[in-house]
Structure formats: C-alpha cells, structure tokens
Amino acid sequence: MAEERLRVCIDYSPVANTRTGLGRYAEALGRHLLDRPDVDASFFVATATPERVPDYAWPRMHTRWAWGTRRWRATVLAAHLVGVSFDRRFAGVDLVHCTEHLLVPLRRIPTVFTIHDVVYVTHPEWHLPWNHRFLRAAMPIFARRARAIIAVSEFTRQEVISLLRVPPEKVHTVHEGVDPRFRPVRDPARLAEVRQRYGLREPYILFVGAIEPRKNLGLLLRAFAALCREPDFRHQLVIAGGRGWLCEDVFATAGQLNLGDRCRFIGHVPDEDLPALYSGAEIYAWPERYAGFGLPPLEAMACGTPVAAAAAASLPEVIGDAGLLLPPEDERAWVEALRRLAADASLRQRLAALGLERARRFTWEETARRTGELYRAVVEEQSRRRGARHP
Numbered sequence: 373m374a375e376e377r378l379r380v381c382i383d384y385s386p387v388a389n390t391r392t393g394l395g396r397y398a399e400a401l402g403r404h405l406l407d408r409p410d411v412d413a414s415f416f417v418a419t420a421t422p423e424r425v426p427d428y429a430w431p432r433m434h435t436r437w438a439w440g441t442r443r444w445r446a447t448v449l450a451a452h453l454v455g456v457s458f459d460r461r462f463a464g465v466d467l468v469h470c471t472e473h474l475l476v477p478l479r480r481i482p483t484v485f486t487i488h489d490v491v492y493v494t495h496p497e498w499h500l501p502w503n504h505r506f507l508r509a510a511m512p513i514f515a516r517r518a519r520a521i522i523a524v525s526e527f528t529r530q531e532v533i534s535l536l537r538v539p540p541e542k543v544h545t546v547h548e549g550v551d552p553r554f555r556p557v558r559d560p561a562r563l564a565e566v567r568q569r570y571g572l573r574e575p576y577i578l579f580v581g582a583i584e585p586r587k588n589l590g591l592l593l594r595a596f597a598a599l600c601r602e603p604d605f606r607h608q609l610v611i612a613g614g615r616g617w618l619c620e621d622v623f624a625t626a627g628q629l630n631l632g633d634r635c636r637f638i639g640h641v642p643d644e645d646l647p648a649l650y651s652g653a654e655i656y657a658w659p660e661r662y663a664g665f666g667l668p669p670l671e672a673m674a675c676g677t678p679v680a681a682a683a684a685a686s687l688p689e690v691i692g693d694a695g696l697l698l699p700p701e702d703e704r705a706w707v708e709a710l711r712r713l714a715a716d717a718s719l720r721q722r723l724a725a726l727g728l729e730r731a732r733r734f735t736w737e738e739t740a741r742r743t744g745e746l747y748r749a750v751v752e753e754q755s756r757r758r759g760a761r762h763p
Contacts, residue, residue, distance in 0.1 A: 377412040378747050379466045380405070381434045386472040387426065388419035389441055391614055391640055392582050393667055394488060397524070397548055398471040399426065404549075404740035406432075411744050414465070418444040435461045442502075444474070449510045451477040452517070466751050469743075473507060475514035482754045484746060485518035487511075489528055489664030489685075491586060493535045498585040498662075500617045512536055519750050522546045522743065524665040525686035544746055547690075548665050549736035553643070556676035556728075557651035566648040570638045576608040577710065578653035578677070580646070580668045581660070583637075584616030588659040588682065588700055590625045595706035597629040599714075607714055608633070612649060614640040650675035654720065655713045658682065661700045666690045670734055673727030678720045680709050694730035695723060 382402045386394040405413040406428075415429050418437035425433075437444060451458065457479040462468055469484045470476060476483070492499050492507040499507070515521060515536045521543045523529035529545045532538050557563060567573065577596065581587055589611065599605045609631070626635055641649055650656065656672035658681040666687050669679045679695035681687045688697055696713070698705045713720060 384415040388424040404736040482519040486522040527686040554674040575654040582616035583619040674731035678723035694726035
C-alpha cells in the first residue's frame with residue numbers, strides 16, 4: 373500500500389526577500405518537492421515584497437505575514453524566548469521546513485531547519501552588527517529546538533556540530549543541486565545578445581555573487597589588475613551580483629586600481645540570462661573564503677566554463693578535481709592560475725569537460741528526494757514519541 377503523502381509547509385520567505393543563495397535554495401527545493409509523490413508541499417512567507425513570490429506558489433500558500441525581515445526576525449525570536457507558539461497558523465501540517473536561518477516557534481509540529489553556514493561565528497567581522505547580534509542570540513536556540521537540521525555540505529555539517537554543539541545524529545548533509553537550465557549555450561546570437569545587454573566584450577573572466585566581504589573580491593581585483601599590465605592579456609573582468617553588506621571596500625579597490633572598462637560591475641542578473649553569461653565566459657573565478665556550499669561555480673561548470681576557486685570551506689568538497697583550487701589569500705597563485713587559464717586552451721577544455729561531468733552529480737531532484745526521506749523519518753519519530761507517551 374502506498375504511503376500517505378506528508379503535508380509539509382516550506383518557508384519561501386528567502387525567495388521573496390533575497391536574491392542570494394538562500395533564496396535560490398528555497399525556490400529550487402520547493403519547486404522540485406512539488407513533483408514528489410510522497411510530499412504534499414505548501415508554502416509560507418513573511419515578506420514586505422510579495423510580488424517576488426513565484427506565481428506557482430500562491431495557490432499553495434498556507435499562511436503569510438506581510439512583514440519586513442527585521443520585524444519578522446524580532447517577532448520570531450521573542451516568541452521563542454517567551455514561549456509563544458505559531459501552531460495555529462500551521463494547522464493541518466505534518467511538518468514545517470525552515471529554509472533560512474530562522475525557525476518558527478512550534479510545539480506540536482516538528483520542524484526541519486536548513487543551516488547554510490555558521491560564518492557569523494567564525495568571521496563576525498563580515499556581518500553587520502545587528503545581523504551578527506541576532507544570529508548569535510537566535511541560532512543556538514533554533515538549532516536546539518529543530519527536530520532535524522539539514523546542512524548543505526559536509527563542511528557545514530561539521531561546523532554546526534562543533535560550533536553550535538549539536539549532536540551529530542541530528543545534522544544531515546544534503547547537497548544543493550544544479551537547475552537543468554544551466555547547460556552550455558552554443559547559440560552565437562544568444563551569447564552576443566547577452567554581451568550587448570550588459571556591455572561586455574570577449575574574452576571575459578566572470579564572477580557571480582553578492583558583493584560582500586567573504587567573497588574576497590579585493591584579491592580577484594588585484595590579481596586581475598596585475599595581469600592587465602601584461603601586453604598579451606586582453607580579458608575583461610565581469611562581476612555580476614547585487615550590493616551586499618559592507619561592500620564599499622570592493623568598489624574603493626576597483627577605483628584605486630584604475631581598471632576602467634576592463635572591469636564591469638553589472639549588478640544583479642536575472643536567471644534567464646545567467647546560462648548565457650556563464651557560457652560566454654572564458655574563465656569563472658570564485659575566490660570566496662567561506663562558502664557553505666558554493667552554487668555559482670557549480671552552475672558555471674554545468675555551463676561548460678572552466679573554474680578557478682578558493683581551496684577553502686566547502687569548495688573542495690563541491691568542486692573536487694574539476695577545477696583549479698587555489699589558496700584564498702595567495703594573490704600570486706591567483707595571478708599565475710588566471711594567466712595559465714587565459715593562455716592554455718587545452719587546459720580550459722579539459723577543465724570544462726571535468727566540470728560538466730562533476731555538475732551532473734548534483735541535481736535538485738536528488739536534493740528533493742533526500743529531503744523528503746528526512747521529512748518522513750522526522751514525522752515517524754514524532755509518531756513514535758507520541759505513542760510512547762500515550763500507549
């Protein structure tokens with residue numbers, strides 16, 4: 373007999389509130405869970421920008437709060453501290469999955485909590501003071517009260533266990549995936565269209581991600597500037613991503629290096645343009661010092677673009693031997709690696725092939741399958757506990 377579908381409510385707040393990895397994770401996971409035969413998925417949001425919620429999610433919206441991020445965070449943390457439960461808002465749900473670093477307070481309904489990183493512990497200087505204070509106060513409470521925790525990499529899992537002092541059996545590694553739309557774009561007209569839209573010229577080195585301290589863009593800018601002084605180097609550096617917190621130093625560094633139109637900051641790029649942007653790049657550079665997973669380099673590999681990335685945090689786990697892994701603070705190593713990649717077409721072709729193969733291992737279908745299995749394990753454990761209390 374087929375198992376009964378689990379009624380799971382998934383937090384889509386990051387989909388509406390951010391354009392960073394947290395939002396991409398929640399949206400892709402939720403969309404693929406809708407296709408699971410064992411999960412009856414619904415959503416909830418707390419957002420002041422409901423227009424950003426995908427159209428497909430509204431018919432399955434279980435509950436919503438029309439609040440901005442700060443009010444929502446303060447309300448949730450206060451509810452945990454004074455013992456208020458939100459169970460009534462989730463009536464009829466078997467489990468709630470909180471997909472960003474915020475756990476709704478529930479008493480009778482079990483929760484799964486995704487932790488993307490604990491960088492607020494290891495590098496508090498990379499956070500705004502109010503954000504750091506909130507995470508410091510709230511994350512230990514959330515990690516303790518969640519029934520199960522998903523870590524997006526084994527690196528993050530080990531950090532959660534050691535830094536938040538969570539029992540190892542409570543933390544489960546479930547990697548993120550690559551959306552099928554990320555595949556090599558070969559159509560010259562489409563590639564030219566995207567280059568023209570963003571004012572790019574060939575060849576270019578690409579970075580995609582929010583501009584914030586952990587991304588280590590100062591190093592990339594300095595390495596690129598050193599190469600620009602070499603007569604045979606003619607690449608453009610393209611930085612695609614919105615302004616994150618504490619990003620002023622990046623723009624100051626770019627100005628001091630006098631890169632002119634050799635360096636282009638093109639802002640946030642919509643999803644429909646990303647595959648062509650990745651595919652048109654000759655090199656993808658990702659010097660991030662602390663990535664909980666590292667989705668953009670994986671997307672670049674799926675588009676057939678050779679990757680140079682930092683040998684730090686989760687990136688060796690995700691990229692493996694399919695890219696060049698470099699010390700995140702060694703500017704000379706980055707100069708030499710980018711020079712080598714720019715000059716050696718056979719190396720680029722080899723890494724492109726390895727990257728395509730590596731990226732195929734990470735699918736959102738598998739992420740949804742493993743997440744669904746964890747949901748069922750949590751709900752069954754909840755049932756056993758209730759049965760033990762009320763035989």
